[in-house]
Amino acid sequence: MPSSTSNFDFVRPVPDLPWRGILLAVTVVTAVAAVAWEIRVRAWGYVPTYADDSDLWADRRGQVKPDSIVIIGDSRALFDSDLNTLEQGLGQRPVQLALVGSCAYPILENLANDESFHGTVISSLLPMIWLAPPRRPRPTRSPSAPSIAIATEPWRSVPVITSACGWRGTLPS
Numbered sequence: 001m002p003s004s005t006s007n008f009d010f011v012r013p014v015p016d017l018p019w020r021g022i023l024l025a026v027t028v029v030t031a032v033a034a035v036a037w038e039i040r041v042r043a044w045g046y047v048p049t050y051a052d053d054s055d056l057w058a059d060r061r062g063q064v065k066p067d068s069i070v071i072i073g074d075s076r077a078l079f080d081s082d083l084n085t086l087e088q089g090l091g092q093r094p095v096q097l098a099l100v101g102s103c104a105y106p107i108l109e110n111l112a113n114d115e116s117f118h119g120t121v122i123s124s125l126l127p128m129i130w131l132a133p134p135r136r137p138r139p140t141r142s143p144s145a146p147s148i149a150i151a152t153e154p155w156r157s158v159p160v161i162t163s164a165c166g167w168r169g170t171l172p173s
Helices: 019-043 054-062 075-079 083-090 105-113 148-165
Strands: 069-072 120-123
Touching: 069 075, 069 083, 069 105, 105 120
Parallel strands: 069 120
Antiparallel strands: none
16 A cells, blocks of 8 residues: 555646636736726825835935035925926936925035035025924935845836826936
8 A cells, every 4th residue: 555645646636617718807807906996095085106215315315426416405395396397407417315304404414424525405495494303314324335125126116106106207327
């Protein structure tokens, strides 16, 4: 009598079903459910967005060259600056380093302490926010040594943001 652990003659019976039709039906139902959910959450007021975190800031900070034009400040500088228009007027695309809910002082200090930077800084100035202590911790990640996941994140997320949100940004170089 053969042992149950050495019996390799077992063949799993696969039912004879219309697998292509089942796959097509599941794909259509999934797509319809995703579109219906998207319509529902947009009706609730949700809109697509992107993760504005210290890794994204460090990626943009890493793009600052010695003669760059840099925009710093609060959310007004972040959301109300049209980088394409500024690039046409200034002849050089500015690097956006503004943070939501933060003042420009920590970023200005970071740029001032960078001995290689001698570019132009455009700052959003709201006196009550300028003098307030920063609400967000200063970015601590070194912009010159990102992890592999952080380094590849723009190429993974930017196409999604571009197609879903109509974002007009550019991929980092």
